[in-house]
Amino acid sequence: xxxxxPLSLLFHAVFVVFMLAPIAVVCLVAFTPEGYxxxxxxxxxxxxxxxxxxxxxFIDAFWVSLWVGAASSFIALGFAIPAALxxxxxxxxxxxxxxxxxxxxxxxxxxxxxxxxxxxxTQIGISGTFPALLVAHVILVFPFALRLTLAxxxxxxxxxxxxxxxxxxxxxxxxxxxxLPLILPGVVSGWALAFIQSFDEVTMTVFLAxxxxxxxxxxxxxxxxxxxxPLVTSVSACVIAIxxxxxxxxxRFYGLDRVLAGHSDRSS
Amino acid sequence: MAFLELDxxxxxxxxxVAVEGFCLSVAKGEFISFLGPSGCGKTTTLQMIAGFLDPSxxxxxxxGRDLARVRPARRGLGIVFxxxxxxxxxxxxxxxxxxxxxxxxxxxxxxxxxxDALAMVGLAGYGERHPRRMSGGQxxxxxxxxxxxxxxxxxxxxxxxxxxxxxLREDMxxxxxxxxxxxxTTTVLVTHDQTEAMALSDRIVVMSKGRIEQIxxxxxxxxxxxxxxxxxxxxxxxxxxxxxxxxxxxxxxxAGSCRWPAPAGxxxxxxxxxRPEKVAFADGTADGLAARIANRIFQGNHxxxxxxxxxxxxxxxxxxxxxxxxxxxxxxxxxWRAEDMGLRRGGEA
Amino acid sequence: xxxxxxxxxAAPPAAAAASTSASAQRAPWALVLPALALFVAVLVVPLAMxxxxxxxxxxxxxxxxxxxxxKNWAEIWSDGYFxxxxxxxxxxxxxxxxxxxxxGAPEAYILHRMRPPxxxxxxxxxxxxxxxxxxxxxxxxxxxxGGENGVANKGLIAxxxxxRPLPFMFTETxxxxxxxxxxxxxxxxxxxxxxxxxxxxxxxxxxSLGAGSLTVIGRIILPQIMPGILAGGIIVFSLSAxxxxxxxxxxxxxxxxxxxxxxxxFLNTLNWPLGAAVAVLLLLAIVLIVxxxxxxxxxxxAEVFR
Numbered sequence: 001x002x003x004x005x006p007l008s009l010l011f012h013a014v015f016v017v018f019m020l021a022p023i024a025v026v027c028l029v030a031f032t033p034e035g036y037x038x039x040x041x042x043x044x045x046x047x048x049x050x051x052x053x054x055x056x057x058f059i060d061a062f063w064v065s066l067w068v069g070a071a072s073s074f075i076a077l078g079f080a081i082p083a084a085l086x087x088x089x090x091x092x093x094x095x096x097x098x099x100x101x102x103x104x105x106x107x108x109x110x111x112x113x114x115x116x117x118x119x120x121x122t123q124i125g126i127s128g129t130f131p132a133l134l135v136a137h138v139i140l141v142f143p144f145a146l147r148l149t150l151a152x153x154x155x156x157x158x159x160x161x162x163x164x165x166x167x168x169x170x171x172x173x174x175x176x177x178x179x180l181p182l183i184l185p186g187v188v189s190g191w192a193l194a195f196i197q198s199f200d201e202v203t204m205t206v207f208l209a210x211x212x213x214x215x216x217x218x219x220x221x222x223x224x225x226x227x228x229x230p231l232v233t234s235v236s237a238c239v240i241a242i243x244x245x246x247x248x249x250x251x252r253f254y255g256l257d258r259v260l261a262g263h264s265d266r267s268s
Numbered sequence: 269m270a271f272l273e274l275d276x277x278x279x280x281x282x283x284x285v286a287v288e289g290f291c292l293s294v295a296k297g298e299f300i301s302f303l304g305p306s307g308c309g310k311t312t313t314l315q316m317i318a319g320f321l322d323p324s325x326x327x328x329x330x331x332g333r334d335l336a337r338v339r340p341a342r343r344g345l346g347i348v349f350x351x352x353x354x355x356x357x358x359x360x361x362x363x364x365x366x367x368x369x370x371x372x373x374x375x376x377x378x379x380x381x382x383x384d385a386l387a388m389v390g391l392a393g394y395g396e397r398h399p400r401r402m403s404g405g406q407x408x409x410x411x412x413x414x415x416x417x418x419x420x421x422x423x424x425x426x427x428x429x430x431x432x433x434x435x436l437r438e439d440m441x442x443x444x445x446x447x448x449x450x451x452x453t454t455t456v457l458v459t460h461d462q463t464e465a466m467a468l469s470d471r472i473v474v475m476s477k478g479r480i481e482q483i484x485x486x487x488x489x490x491x492x493x494x495x496x497x498x499x500x501x502x503x504x505x506x507x508x509x510x511x512x513x514x515x516x517x518x519x520x521x522x523a524g525s526c527r528w529p530a531p532a533g534x535x536x537x538x539x540x541x542x543r544p545e546k547v548a549f550a551d552g553t554a555d556g557l558a559a560r561i562a563n564r565i566f567q568g569n570h571x572x573x574x575x576x577x578x579x580x581x582x583x584x585x586x587x588x589x590x591x592x593x594x595x596x597x598x599x600x601x602x603x604w605r606a607e608d609m610g611l612r613r614g615g616e617a
Numbered sequence: 618x619x620x621x622x623x624x625x626x627a628a629p630p631a632a633a634a635a636s637t638s639a640s641a642q643r644a645p646w647a648l649v650l651p652a653l654a655l656f657v658a659v660l661v662v663p664l665a666m667x668x669x670x671x672x673x674x675x676x677x678x679x680x681x682x683x684x685x686x687x688k689n690w691a692e693i694w695s696d697g698y699f700x701x702x703x704x705x706x707x708x709x710x711x712x713x714x715x716x717x718x719x720x721g722a723p724e725a726y727i728l729h730r731m732r733p734p735x736x737x738x739x740x741x742x743x744x745x746x747x748x749x750x751x752x753x754x755x756x757x758x759x760x761x762x763g764g765e766n767g768v769a770n771k772g773l774i775a776x777x778x779x780x781r782p783l784p785f786m787f788t789e790t791x792x793x794x795x796x797x798x799x800x801x802x803x804x805x806x807x808x809x810x811x812x813x814x815x816x817x818x819x820x821x822x823x824x825s826l827g828a829g830s831l832t833v834i835g836r837i838i839l840p841q842i843m844p845g846i847l848a849g850g851i852i853v854f855s856l857s858a859x860x861x862x863x864x865x866x867x868x869x870x871x872x873x874x875x876x877x878x879x880x881x882x883f884l885n886t887l888n889w890p891l892g893a894a895v896a897v898l899l900l901l902a903i904v905l906i907v908x909x910x911x912x913x914x915x916x917x918x919a920e921v922f923r
Binding site: 003004005008009011012015016018019020021022023024025026029079080082083085086087089090092095098101102104105107108109110111112114115116117118119120123135136138139142196199200202203206207216217220221224225228232233236239240243244246247251 | 644645646648649651652653655656659660661662663664666667670720723724727728730731739741742743745746748749750751752753754755756757758759760761763768795798801830855858859860861862865866875876879880883884889892893896897899900903904907
Binding site for chain 1: 318320339340341342343345346347349350351353354355356357366367370371411414415418424
């Protein structure tokens with residue numbers, strides 16, 4: 001394999017600047033000592049991070065996001081694991097159609113999901129509640145939970161389960177003692193990817209949000225729509241920092257390209 | 269009295285017949301091999317015994333009890349898989365203990381039996397290792413110990429040695445046979461390796477295309493193959509077209525320039541079969557099949573000769589016992605004892 | 618629908634063989650039933666209700682009237698405003714797709730040729746933003762573009778590339794640039810996956826036959842990664858056409874696309890039936906484009922996908 005030439009490296013440098021500039025500028029502005037947006041930043045101050053304390057709306061939204069993300073990913077896995085096992089191991093009529101249905105939230109524009117859920121939840125009278133938000137996010141993250149679990153189930157050596165059966169294990173024991181531990185890496189990364197999806201989602205959630213059940217991205221979006229000031233950049237900087245930490249951890253434990261590979265076929 | 273009995277067992281996948289009319293009685297303590305090329309139905313039959321596949325027809329009985337309604341988990345069979353199928357997240361000891369745990373064996377007894385099982389397969393002290401940290405041979409032993417520790421009625425071995433290298437495979441064959449004799453466990457081995465089947469089994473079931481070709485002891489199947497398939501699958505065989513003709517009051521068997529008094533049996537076009545190691549060389553004056561040595565290959569403890577005879581190509585194997593052997597290009601006569609010769613109806617094989 | 622999805626859902630033959638007993642045939646249904654019930658109740662039903670909603674009537678004072686009329690569809694069909702808005706939506710999506718392909722494909726190739734540890738580090742730098750909140754990333758562009766004295770303009774003037782500040786905020790140019798940034802990881806990832814499938818010796822083989830480096834790229838590499846670029850293009854296009862936060866923040870209130878218009882109808886004007894019609898039309902358009910182009914690509918590159 002040949003090395004990259006100087007032109008390639010120049011292109012690469014410009015590309016990296018392009019990718020990092022908007023993220024860097026957010027973090028830079030977050031540390032401004034001024035009371036208004038100013039670039040370049042003169043000096044360094046944590047005043048806008050301290051100011052966050054007096055805006056409970058962001059803190060509350062952060063907790064809502066955390067809960068919705070964690071809970072919806074867990075619930076989605078509860079449905080996705082049995083479904084993945086069935087799809088991975090059995091030929092049954094309608095199998096292709098059912099898998100397509102399960103992956104369909106990847107292809108449906110989130111604005112359509114938002115519109116549909118808003119209409120549905122309004123009709124059944126739970127619009128603007130936490131459970132409604134949760135159910136919507138379960139559907140949203142289900143494909144990610146399913147994909148990685150499915151990959152783990154397909155890659156599993158079936159004779160290991162046969163061995164356990166021949167030794168007397170059956171049903172729930174077989175699942176808990178043998179099957180689940182063997183697909184656990186896929187399940188855990190499925191949860192992580194599902195959580196990230198839920199935590200970042202804004203388009204669908206903006207339709208379902210109501211005071212008290214606003215996720216952090218929605219609160220940020222609504223804030224930015226009104227005005228852009230250093231406060232929202234300090235919130236963004238926090239979100240970026242949290243994502244970076246999660247990213248490094250995920251890369252350490254599972255390999256980022258494997259996680260993202262499940263991410264990349266969103267349109268399929 | 270039959271301990272494990274397969275009664276006209278058959279299996280079809282859609283239109284494809286995988287096993288047909290499989291009948292076999294296995295005595296208690298017997299070591300049986302299912303031998304055949306891949307796709308002959310041997311693994312399918314094993315999976316039906318194990319309960320992972322349901323037979324399309326026929327019955328499988330264990331100690332007189334029909335297994336049809338018995339779930340795999342309740343059959344009490346020990347199975348060693350080709351891939352070993354060890355539980356990667358459990359240690360060797362935990363792997364072996366798993367079946368005992370499922371049976372509710374108390375902890376103290378469990379630990380003692382796991383210790384004994386590890387010692388039996390020569391892995392004492394390896395209990396805390398995880399399978400991934402063990403060699404292929406060690407994993408194989410853990411799989412064997414795991415299958416045997418539950419004291420199964422029948423031990424099923426699915427190509428258990430095929431992933432080991434040649435030297436280790438030979439050692440394991442001897443060890444496996446020793447353990448099986450000591451425990452007296454009824455054992456069914458699936459293999460495509462004829463030397464393995466012959467080395468281990470009391471009886472061999474030779475299979476081809478879903479059907480049984482022959483059931484017999486290793487010696488019987490080798491010396492008196494029931495079909496062309498068996499004689500070819502179990503070692504090498506020379507075949508010569510010949511003819512049985514009436515000759516005065518009796519009948520005579522003619523192949524090329526050779527004549528033998530014909531044994532009772534078929535007349536007309538026949539095929540003579542004779543194993544390469546049963547053929548000897550005689551000088552040009554003797555009464556035998558005229559041949560010329562095309563290639564002489566030295567193989568350590570024996571010589572292999574490729575000969576061109578008046579009735580087609582032939583292989584001859586001679587012990588390397590210090591005697592002079594014919595050189596390439598030399599004209600020889602091939603001779604063998606009448607009782608080492610087989611006769612099959614029909615001309616070309 | 619792409620090649621990857623097809624391989625992950627193909628059942629291993631052993632699994633099919635092991636599931637012949639009657640109880641085993643009921644098992645898969647018992648396993649998929651909970652998820653299936655959930656999807657029917659909470660996805661299929663709401664989508665059907667939305668389609669139905671698009672045929673309902675709406676009045677300023679009466680609200681939604683549950684009758685079946687073609688009024689909303691007729692309005693979208695006849696009012697040039699909606700045509701212009703949909704054309705704008707797909708124009709922005711197409712430009713963003715072209716931009717990601719032009720920048721992302723070469724970058725993926727450069728990354729592919731890097732050595733560790735740089736390869737891993739820059740892969741993280743390029744793909745990492747995918748997981749960072751879209752709002753935070755778009756906010757970054759809003760700061761860069763911001764007004765006459767935005768950093769982007771200052772930088773470009775300093776480099777001598779332009780002499781007057783360009784308008785980025787509230788323009789299609791700005792939306793396309795920000796969208797390209799948001800979608801870039803999908804393109805790089807898709808091309809990266811195609812590059813991973815290349816025989817590492819193939820460049821050496823071509824070079825040994827006398828090909829120069831440009832010929833190697835044009836004749837050997839590009840044809841093989843084309844399916845990756847096209848697959849990435851479909852992903853980027855469909856996500857850009859349905860993007861919401863980026864056009865809403867950079868495009869502002871006047872530069873409407875389909876998503877932001879549906880949002881306005883639902884949460885500002887409160888004309889839900891019209892908003893539903895816009896959303897359903899967007900869904901149909903995207904499904905048709907994605908399914909159609911997938912089929913075209915798979916037919917054209919059938920042998921590469923095998």
